[in-house]
Amino acid sequence: MATDDYVVMQNICKAFGKVTANHGVNFSVKKGEIHALLGENGSGKSTLMNILAGIYAQDSGTITINGKYVDINCPKDAIDLGIGMVHQHFKQVDVFTAAENIIGGHSRSLFIKKNKNCQKIETLCARFGFNLDPRKMTYRMSVSEKQTVEIVKALFRGATVLILDEPTAVLTPQETTTLFETLRNMRDESCSIIIITHKLNEVMDISDRVTVLRKGESLCTLNTVETTPEQLTELMVGHAVNLHIPFRKINEDKKAVKLEIQNLTVKAPDGKIKLDNISFSIKSHEIFGIAGIAGSGQKELCEAIAGLQTADAGRILLEGKELISLNPSERLGKGISIGFIPEDRLGMGLAGGLTIEENIVLKSYQAQKSFFMDHRASRKAAELLIEEYQVSASNTKQTVRSLSGGNIQKVLLGREISQNPTLLIAAYPVRGLDIAASHFIYNELNKQKERGVAILLIGEDLDVLTSLCDRIGVLHEGRLMGIIDAKSRTKEEIGWMMLGQKAEEHHAKSC
Amino acid sequence: MNDLVLFLQLAVQLGTPLLFATLGGILNDKVGNLNLGIEGMMMVGACAGFGVAYHTSSPLLSIVTAGVASLLLSLLYALVTVTFKGNQTVTGFAITILGTGIANFSGESLSGLTLSPSFIRIMGIQIIPVLINIPILGTVLFSQSYLFHLSLWLAFGLYFYLKKTNYGLIMRMVGENPAAADTSGINTTSYKYIHIALGGLLCGLGGAFLSLVFVPRWQDNIVAGMGWIAVALVIFSTWNPIKAIFGSYLFGLLRALSIKYQNISFRIGNNDISITSQIIDMLPYLLTIVILVLTTLSKKRENQAPAWLGKSYFREDR
Numbered sequence: 001m002a003t004d005d006y007v008v009m010q011n012i013c014k015a016f017g018k019v020t021a022n023h024g025v026n027f028s029v030k031k032g033e034i035h036a037l038l039g040e041n042g043s044g045k046s047t048l049m050n051i052l053a054g055i056y057a058q059d060s061g062t063i064t065i066n067g068k069y070v071d072i073n074c075p076k077d078a079i080d081l082g083i084g085m086v087h088q089h090f091k092q093v094d095v096f097t098a099a100e101n102i103i104g105g106h107s108r109s110l111f112i113k114k115n116k117n118c119q120k121i122e123t124l125c126a127r128f129g130f131n132l133d134p135r136k137m138t139y140r141m142s143v144s145e146k147q148t149v150e151i152v153k154a155l156f157r158g159a160t161v162l163i164l165d166e167p168t169a170v171l172t173p174q175e176t177t178t179l180f181e182t183l184r185n186m187r188d189e190s191c192s193i194i195i196i197t198h199k200l201n202e203v204m205d206i207s208d209r210v211t212v213l214r215k216g217e218s219l220c221t222l223n224t225v226e227t228t229p230e231q232l233t234e235l236m237v238g239h240a241v242n243l244h245i246p247f248r249k250i251n252e253d254k255k256a257v258k259l260e261i262q263n264l265t266v267k268a269p270d271g272k273i274k275l276d277n278i279s280f281s282i283k284s285h286e287i288f289g290i291a292g293i294a295g296s297g298q299k300e301l302c303e304a305i306a307g308l309q310t311a312d313a314g315r316i317l318l319e320g321k322e323l324i325s326l327n328p329s330e331r332l333g334k335g336i337s338i339g340f341i342p343e344d345r346l347g348m349g350l351a352g353g354l355t356i357e358e359n360i361v362l363k364s365y366q367a368q369k370s371f372f373m374d375h376r377a378s379r380k381a382a383e384l385l386i387e388e389y390q391v392s393a394s395n396t397k398q399t400v401r402s403l404s405g406g407n408i409q410k411v412l413l414g415r416e417i418s419q420n421p422t423l424l425i426a427a428y429p430v431r432g433l434d435i436a437a438s439h440f441i442y443n444e445l446n447k448q449k450e451r452g453v454a455i456l457l458i459g460e461d462l463d464v465l466t467s468l469c470d471r472i473g474v475l476h477e478g479r480l481m482g483i484i485d486a487k488s489r490t491k492e493e494i495g496w497m498m499l500g501q502k503a504e505e506h507h508a509k510s511c
Numbered sequence: 512m513n514d515l516v517l518f519l520q521l522a523v524q525l526g527t528p529l530l531f532a533t534l535g536g537i538l539n540d541k542v543g544n545l546n547l548g549i550e551g552m553m554m555v556g557a558c559a560g561f562g563v564a565y566h567t568s569s570p571l572l573s574i575v576t577a578g579v580a581s582l583l584l585s586l587l588y589a590l591v592t593v594t595f596k597g598n599q600t601v602t603g604f605a606i607t608i609l610g611t612g613i614a615n616f617s618g619e620s621l622s623g624l625t626l627s628p629s630f631i632r633i634m635g636i637q638i639i640p641v642l643i644n645i646p647i648l649g650t651v652l653f654s655q656s657y658l659f660h661l662s663l664w665l666a667f668g669l670y671f672y673l674k675k676t677n678y679g680l681i682m683r684m685v686g687e688n689p690a691a692a693d694t695s696g697i698n699t700t701s702y703k704y705i706h707i708a709l710g711g712l713l714c715g716l717g718g719a720f721l722s723l724v725f726v727p728r729w730q731d732n733i734v735a736g737m738g739w740i741a742v743a744l745v746i747f748s749t750w751n752p753i754k755a756i757f758g759s760y761l762f763g764l765l766r767a768l769s770i771k772y773q774n775i776s777f778r779i780g781n782n783d784i785s786i787t788s789q790i791i792d793m794l795p796y797l798l799t800i801v802i803l804v805l806t807t808l809s810k811k812r813e814n815q816a817p818a819w820l821g822k823s824y825f826r827e828d829r
Contacts, residue, residue, distance in 0.1 A: 076696030105695030
């Protein structure tokens, strides 16, 4: 092991019950280095870093910092050793100001010295080039501002080792560029930066070295300049994979308008406008993508169409039939079939404590005539689904919660497709899935497209959206900034629209 | 006029135990622990305080005992909900039933006993010179017991603690998002224990006010549902100790109404209308429901319940 390593983790093992998350992992990071930790979902990246940050305690293995053995038993130990972590789900209080979130737990004086705190934070922000208003309430902040709060919080506590867990998952390309700029600044101030990711282009873009994890084991550490995305993927997945997402263009005259949204406006219970006068249509044989920063109205759009959220104005027509004012059971009665894969799979899509069988029958039990459930029919349906979608489950009586993320999604997708929907709504369908499972879902969506289903796809990864979709609508604060052809625009252009520029504006500028 | 002033003075007296208990409830809720055990803690405080007062006639000792007794009960609650991560709602109910049971059982031998005149003189109404001469407010606020003044100062102190001190900030952080506090290096368990214990102590003082100052005797079920009203007042006050003062006195007013006016009758046209005392007795409880409905309509983010209220926190939860 090189002598200039600052933090060294050796032979780290950690199990959660029967699941082994880390098995003999070795990892090290130098001073003044950006180190990428690459691996699929479930490969143990976050677990390893949570051990370094004192959230989890390792079962065995050692950690040295600057050559000395250290015991990290709780987050406080980690903070004292100069380790700061920006978690994927930000650990902050919504009803606090930025300053309160940053100071909370750090200042040991009796009284809160508001002005002095704000000044200190502003000085720190100026040094690293952050743009942050310490007096702003957290719940009024954009995701990227919240992330800045987390980074500043870590630096304020004197972090010299900064861990970022999937920091770009929720950022626009522009915000990502800014973040990477600041990370490079911090590297130049001789901080050690560890960035957890599964995005290869980011690894190539920002890191000096990269460590690949697979199934809880560390495979190797490479210098980024000496490797290629193809090599990294192969290491990460275990075999060569085709990262290409297939797209089939379908002749325009085969398409017919299925869903029409006209001037849709949706307000939150507190009167805040969530969707502002939105109009678009989706045709059969088409995947229509929605891009936008998290919380720009995607959830409200899906739920309004699915009938879970009342619209305040506008019309939603499916094959010419008005959907607004029909509740889900009235829709079933009228033969309107919409498949919905919600963002929160186990919250809204499936009942985690019920078996695969029971979950599958949840949407079709009304078709059964007798008072008692026809278990044979539902078991058959479940067996068919398990076979067709290659769900790895021991039997149809296994509870959905005990399945892996990819298999849960397969059960949900399979159930929704089995209803022969006219329209399929998929909100972040590959969130948390590994590469193989993600590609399974992409292929399934493509199959449905070829069958003539109109598909509304809410996505966060612009690379995926641009390759999978025919057209993309970009949402910004509840307004539709424009509808573009997915193949003719760059990610950066979509990024600008996500930040609030109209399609035409930007086009005019670039012309 | 004089009647009105005396009526308001009574209302404030009746609001005082509610204020103690509401402040205790706020402390519990703000650190993320829903406290439905207030009623039981007040009962234990009332009983322990009276027992010691009868045997020692020492005001200080009896108040301290009342506080400590319900503090011990709240430690039991903390043990179950914080250390063993038990369900807070169920544990709260259990604490109410347990506390009421213990108090009524131990209080059996205390019923019918009276406290020494010197004790009652110290604990009872004190006229504060000069200030008493302020019109109306003089009588309402400055011919009250010491415990009343304590409750008022505690409310202001608690407000200051929550809003202006770093410890208040941290304890709010624990209640809003324990993971945020934990990753900031805060010992969430000890913050929870300390504030649950202090909350229990305040509930005990509320009970002691009833058995030592207001009644002042031991009666079965002396708290009579006030703990439940305090649970509602915590929400009504939007977890703000200053608003808790007004909420408590508003309910005190309604209780005063039912004590002063057993029957209200008036004429509309040729009909004599009389409202029986049972209806008036119902008012505080009815108002509790109305207020709870009204407060859920409040939309301001800062006025909502602590985000992690009622939930347990496991650091290694995934």
